[in-house]
Amino acid sequence: MDPVSMGLLTALAGGAGGELGRQAWTGLGELVRRPFRRGGAVVPEGSAPEGSGEAELARLARDPGDAAAARALSVVLHRRAAADAEFEERLRRWDEAARRISLTGGDVHNSISGGTFSAPVIQGRDFTGTTFGTSPADG
Secondary structure (H helix, E strand, O other), X not given: OOOOOHHXXXXXXXXXXXXXXXXXXXXXXXXXHOXXXXXXXXXXXXXXXXXXXXXXXXXXXXXOOOHHHHHHHHHHHHHHHHHOHHHHHHHHHHHHHHHOOOOOOOOOOOOOOOOOOOOOOOOOOOOOOOOOOOOHHHO
């Protein structure tokens, strides 16, 4: 598995993505706190190779802009995934879901000023399935 994106980690740690981002960050914390496994056996706490990621997760949560903390967390997650197949699968699913979260702000600020408008003006954000004009059947 490829390492988890440092940009994704810093964005989620910083609160990007609104409620979905918060849930993703919480989910990562729950995943990191799961017991480390090797070959189906639970490895005693504190003996996971290179750590569980809890310290790195906490460090990034304290300072979301810390690129070194994001890098350290990404490396630990990658190492842990390489050593624990169940963790790797859960981390892969988490990563796929987290990458689908819009990390940009949801605020919309539309403004029109000056000039004369002879047609409707539509303002908003994230339009889907919208058509403008008349359909050939209306002709």
